[in-house]
Amino acid sequence: MVKLKSNDDKEFEVEEAAVIQSEMIKNMIEDGCATSVIPLPNIDSKTLIKVIEYLNKHINMGKAAETGEEDDLKEFDEQFVNMGWEELFDVIMAANYLNIHELMELCCQSAADRLKNKSVRAVREMLKITNDLTEEEEQEIINDAPWAFEGPEIDDTVN
Amino acid sequence: MAKKRKSTSTNPTILSQDITIEIFSRLRVKSLMRFKCLSKFYNSLVSESYLVDMHQRHSMSNHLGEIKFFVLDVEGFYSTEVKKGGKVSRCNLDFRYDDLSYANGRFIVSFDLKTENFKTITLCNALRYQWRRDYKLVELKGKLAIQKRSSKSVKLWILGDPHREDWKSYTICFPPHLKNIITYKIFSCCDCYDVTNNSWYDVTKKRWKYLKISSFSVTDWIEENIYTYVKCLFPLKKIRNVS
Numbered sequence: 180m181v182k183l184k185s186n187d188d189k190e191f192e193v194e195e196a197a198v199i200q201s202e203m204i205k206n207m208i209e210d211g212c213a214t215s216v217i218p219l220p221n222i223d224s225k226t227l228i229k230v231i232e233y234l235n236k237h238i239n240m241g242k243a244a245e246t247g248e249e250d251d252l253k254e255f256d257e258q259f260v261n262m263g264w265e266e267l268f269d270v271i272m273a274a275n276y277l278n279i280h281e282l283m284e285l286c287c288q289s290a291a292d293r294l295k296n297k298s299v300r301a302v303r304e305m306l307k308i309t310n311d312l313t314e315e316e317e318q319e320i321i322n323d324a325p326w327a328f329e330g331p332e333i334d335d336t337v338n
Numbered sequence: 339m340a341k342k343r344k345s346t347s348t349n350p351t352i353l354s355q356d357i358t359i360e361i362f363s364r365l366r367v368k369s370l371m372r373f374k375c376l377s378k379f380y381n382s383l384v385s386e387s388y389l390v391d392m393h394q395r396h397s398m399s400n401h402l403g404e405i406k407f408f409v410l411d412v413e414g415f416y417s418t419e420v421k422k423g424g425k426v427s428r429c430n431l432d433f434r435y436d437d438l439s440y441a442n443g444r445f446i447v448s449f450d451l452k453t454e455n456f457k458t459i460t461l462c463n464a465l466r467y468q469w470r471r472d473y474k475l476v477e478l479k480g481k482l483a484i485q486k487r488s489s490k491s492v493k494l495w496i497l498g499d500p501h502r503e504d505w506k507s508y509t510i511c512f513p514p515h516l517k518n519i520i521t522y523k524i525f526s527c528c529d530c531y532d533v534t535n536n537s538w539y540d541v542t543k544k545r546w547k548y549l550k551i552s553s554f555s556v557t558d559w560i561e562e563n564i565y566t567y568v569k570c571l572f573p574l575k576k577i578r579n580v581s
Contacts, residue, residue: 268353271353271357271360271361272353272354272357275354275356275357275360283360287357287360287361287364288364290361291361291362291364291365294361294365294369294373295365295366295369296369298372299372299373299375299376302373302376303376303377306353306376308376308377308379308380309377310376310377311377311378311379312375312377312378312381316378316381317375320374320375320381321375323371324371324372326368326371327367327368327369327371327372328372328375330368333372
């Protein structure tokens with residue numbers, strides 16, 4: 180078992196087989212730096228619980244494909260990313276920090292799916308972007324590809 | 339009159355640049371072109387070569403390791419997906435091409451779907467007036483290329499910059515065991531001599547790779563080729579501006 184500590188001082192025990200899906204922790208274990216508790220100063224307990232849930236479910240990825248549990252895993256993944264926007268960002272940042280490739284793929288794809296049909300105004304709000312383009316610059320970009328700004332799928336809501 | 343806003347070159351979002359690129363490289367071209375309008379940072383990000391490169395990879399392989407191919411049979415093109423466990427699914431596309439490309443010996447004529455304009459790209463001297471049916475136009479890491487296959491190698495002419503029309507030529511030799519197989523064409527450097535055993539050349543790593551597709555359910559309708567499937571050629575603008 181490997182012990183992980185979140186930035187709000189909560190400790191979690193995870194099986195080594197599960198936790199080594201994180202390249203970062205795998206390297207620490209190989210270098211013999213994981214003998215006691217591993218502190219994770221960038222991750223809060225709420226996010227860490229989600230990440231551990233994912234790691235535990237994906238522990239036998241290779242076996243799942245052989246035994247036909249692949250669909251189960253797909254369903255789990257779909258359910259897993261069904262979370263709030265802010266929460267998704269926290270998991271993405273944790274996955275990036277811990278270097279968990281598959282989790283990163285899954286969450287970034289989910290973020291992209293949520294953003295793809297959004298209007299410029301909605302994305303600015305969702306990503307907290309301050310617009311620093313002048314109106315002329317903005318118009319130039321629109322004139323360059325007016326088709327990108329038209330279409331029934333474009334969604335101005337923020338969620 | 340438009341107001342001048344304060345300009346900044348730093349990433350003003352809540353996400354780091356790496357993560358932003360990870361997410362944005364999974365968007366389709368239409369979304370990316372629209373999101374150039376978000377801010378100065380995003381305007382330059384969308385044009386950056388690293389993002390373009392990642393976007394290429396993601397549009398070629400769907401997330402979580404699924405690979406898409408175009409397969410040609412006598413009726414037209416089909417799209418085929420290979421998933422992690424080697425399962426293959428197939429869906430029909432409602433269009434048909436007889437040939438992907440055509441050139442008159444001096445120019446490549448391209449048609450831009452978005453602007454509905456024809457453009458021409460001049461061929462390099464070595465290729466001029468020698469165009470034959472076995473010269474194929476291919477897309478290689480976002481660049482346009484022409485390839486010609488001989489029994490021992492593939493000759494490639496890659497168009498570096500469409501504005502300056504500079505073509506560079508490369509020769510890729512087949513590995514020994516492939517040298518006897520001369521009947522099949524190569525598309526996008528993907529060589530298919532048996533639909534379940536494929537070899538292709540990885541231009542980045544400069545070596546041949548092999549892919550075995552297991553449990554391929556239908557075999558009789560496949561004529562001879564497997565195509566790599568690219569959702570879009572990116573960036574569109576570069577090709578459009580060639581005169």
